[in-house]
Amino acid sequence: MKLFSKEQIYQGDAFTVKAQNITSTELMERVGIQIFNWLHIRMQGAQVPIHIFCGIGNNGGDGLVVARHLVEHGYNVKTYIINYSKTRSKDFLINYEALKNTTKEWPTMLDNSDHLPEIHPNDIIIDAVFGIGLNREVDAWVIDIFNHFRASKAFVFSVDIPSGLDTDKVPENPESVVNAGYTLSFQTPKLVFFLPDTEKYTVQWEAINIGIDEAYIKSTETQVELIGKNEVLPMYQPRGKFSHKGNFGHALILGGSYGKIGAVTLASKAALSAGAGKVSCYVPQCGYIPLQTSFPEAMVVTDHSEIQITDVQLDFTPTVVGLGPGMGTHENTKAALKSFLATNKSPLVVDADALNILAGDDSLLKLLPELSVLTPHPKELERLIGKWTDDFDKLKKAKNFAKLYKVILIIKGAHTITVFNDKLYVNTTGNPGLATAGSGDVLTGVITGLIAQGFDAVQASLFGVYLHGKSADLKVEETGYQSLIASHVIEGIALAYLDLFKEPERPEIEEVEDKK
Numbered sequence: 389m390k391l392f393s394k395e396q397i398y399q400g401d402a403f404t405v406k407a408q409n410i411t412s413t414e415l416m417e418r419v420g421i422q423i424f425n426w427l428h429i430r431m432q433g434a435q436v437p438i439h440i441f442c443g444i445g446n447n448g449g450d451g452l453v454v455a456r457h458l459v460e461h462g463y464n465v466k467t468y469i470i471n472y473s474k475t476r477s478k479d480f481l482i483n484y485e486a487l488k489n490t491t492k493e494w495p496t497m498l499d500n501s502d503h504l505p506e507i508h509p510n511d512i513i514i515d516a517v518f519g520i521g522l523n524r525e526v527d528a529w530v531i532d533i534f535n536h537f538r539a540s541k542a543f544v545f546s547v548d549i550p551s552g553l554d555t556d557k558v559p560e561n562p563e564s565v566v567n568a569g570y571t572l573s574f575q576t577p578k579l580v581f582f583l584p585d586t587e588k589y590t591v592q593w594e595a596i597n598i599g600i601d602e603a604y605i606k607s608t609e610t611q612v613e614l615i616g617k618n619e620v621l622p623m624y625q626p627r628g629k630f631s632h633k634g635n636f637g638h639a640l641i642l643g644g645s646y647g648k649i650g651a652v653t654l655a656s657k658a659a660l661s662a663g664a665g666k667v668s669c670y671v672p673q674c675g676y677i678p679l680q681t682s683f684p685e686a687m688v689v690t691d692h693s694e695i696q697i698t699d700v701q702l703d704f705t706p707t708v709v710g711l712g713p714g715m716g717t718h719e720n721t722k723a724a725l726k727s728f729l730a731t732n733k734s735p736l737v738v739d740a741d742a743l744n745i746l747a748g749d750d751s752l753l754k755l756l757p758e759l760s761v762l763t764p765h766p767k768e769l770e771r772l773i774g775k776w777t778d779d780f781d782k783l784k785k786a787k788n789f790a791k792l793y794k795v796i797l798i799i800k801g802a803h804t805i806t807v808f809n810d811k812l813y814v815n816t817t818g819n820p821g822l823a824t825a826g827s828g829d830v831l832t833g834v835i836t837g838l839i840a841q842g843f844d845a846v847q848a849s850l851f852g853v854y855l856h857g858k859s860a861d862l863k864v865e866e867t868g869y870q871s872l873i874a875s876h877v878i879e880g881i882a883l884a885y886l887d888l889f890k891e892p893e894r895p896e897i898e899e900v901e902d903k904k
């Protein structure tokens with residue numbers, strides 16, 4: 389799914405109005421009805437007090453449409469206008485009049501935070517104060533109102549985006565942003581819902597289809613894309629009846645050191661489970677027996693050192709190399725890695741200690757073949773791109789790094805983000821169970837296994853990150869977060885593949901029609 393920037397949302401809005409021959413007021417009505425329906429289906433007429441706080445722009449206008457429909461359906465509604473500016477939007481004014489014609493209980497004007505309404509913990513707050521039009525700091529008295537929301541402990545439902553949150557900045561003062569329990573985002577979610585610094589402003593979110601014109605959605609290139617099942621399914625490569633192991637490549641996992649052979653075992657098992665035709669491991673001699681015993685499907689080639697990689701000698705050209713699991717950063721290993729990179733011609737997936745060896749060494753980074761995949765966790769990323777001030781700064785630095793070295797950078801986290809060619813691909817699978825030793829080795833293996841069987845590096849990255857997270861999502865139902873271990877994630881790859889072809893369940897819902 390494409391994630392539009394703020395500018396693109398405004399353009400999409402204008403495009404839709406023109407292409408569908410409707411007015412902006414009709415579009416706002418359509419949006420308001422969608423939000424109302426969402427609430428009505430869940431509330432079924434319950435008389436819980438609903439406090440709707442509206443700003444004076446179009447986000448406030450949406451709030452007024454919702455208020456009108458709730459009033460018309462007999463809900464217990466109180467509407468307030470947070471009067472932070474005299475410049476009201478046209479559609480705000482139209483809907484302000486429409487609400488006044490619907491109820492005798494006119495909206496309460498709030499010009500300061502002196503006498504704020506009482507809100508009880510079991511009430512509901514609808515937050516339609518600021519939307520994506522936020523363009524300056526929030527006034528202190530409006531922050532007081534947001535603090536009043538928090539103090540009330542009432543459930544907060546935000547329209548489009550938690551008010552006070554920018555679409556492209558991390559807020560300096562967390563109190564200037566509403567803490568939403570649920571956000572209904574228009575058409576697509578916002579990037580800020582996925583970043584560690586800003587995801588906390590909404591506990592849950594959902595995107596509602598407000599009917600932005602299909603032609604606009606199709607033709608507009610975005611800088612951010614959300615990767616879910618719909619995006620990875622077309623990448624799936626079916627297998628022909630007459631295919632044989634030679635069709636799916638020969639992956640090599642290069643790594644391991646004394647005490648860290650498990651990392652290679654995990655990565656190589658994952659590569660084979662993801663569908664590589666053959667897997668070999670290149671490890672120090674201490675890895676020979678454990679690998680041959682615990683993973684008979686793999687072939688093992690050893691370094692002449694007992695305990696670390698010191699010299700890489702291969703008598704075949706691997707289709708792809710997964711580089712770094714458990715490798716350590718010993719000087720001898722660094723030297724071996726350097727001479728390996730100088731002559732290597734195979735595509736690379738680089739992780740763990742190989743990243744630590746590369747970090748800060750421009751001459752080594754330049755030896756990476758184009759489209760190498762790098763899979764750092766946050767500490768490794770910092771060693772590669774330097775410290776960042778906030779998530780947006782991190783993404784900018786990551787893009788610059790990926791461009792400079794022509795690589796694919798996979799920033800691992802709750803929402804893993806793949807950075808390539810100035811674009812961000814945000815993954816939607818995975819859970820906190822993945823915060824466990826070895827899960828990164830499994831990811832390296834999965835991506836290596838995908839490249840081995842013919843996926844291009846970008847697709848292997850996106851598909852691999854998705855499969856890895858999905859596997860954890862399916863396995864965690866048996867294990868719980870605490871007990872999920874990397875070996876479970878390998879087992880789950882099979883389930884994640886099968887899940888690609890499961891039909892989603894469709895809930896049956898009754899909705900109020902948009903008569904326009």
Ligand SMILES: NC(=O)C1=CN([C@@H]2O[C@H](COP(=O)(O)OP(=O)(O)OC[C@H]3O[C@@H](n4cnc5c(N)ncnc54)[C@H](O)[C@@H]3O)[C@@H](O)[C@H]2O)[C@@H](O)CC1
Pocket residue numbers: 397398400401415416419443444445446447448449450472473477517518519520521522523524525526527547548549574598
């Ligand atoms: N295509 C879409 O996505 C649609 C969007 N609509 C709504 O329109 C919203 C955007 O509306 P607007 O552009 O009118 O802006 P907002 O309603 O988000 O912002 C309010 C206005 O306040 C001013 N302002 C910004 N920051 C301020 C601050 N800190 N203190 C005081 N005033 C401030 C701005 O000049 C802006 O016009 C969206 O978030 C959404 O809710 C819908 O009505 C229609 C369809």
Ligand SMILES: [K+]
Pocket residue numbers: 447515516517518519546547548549550551
């Ligand atoms: K809002």
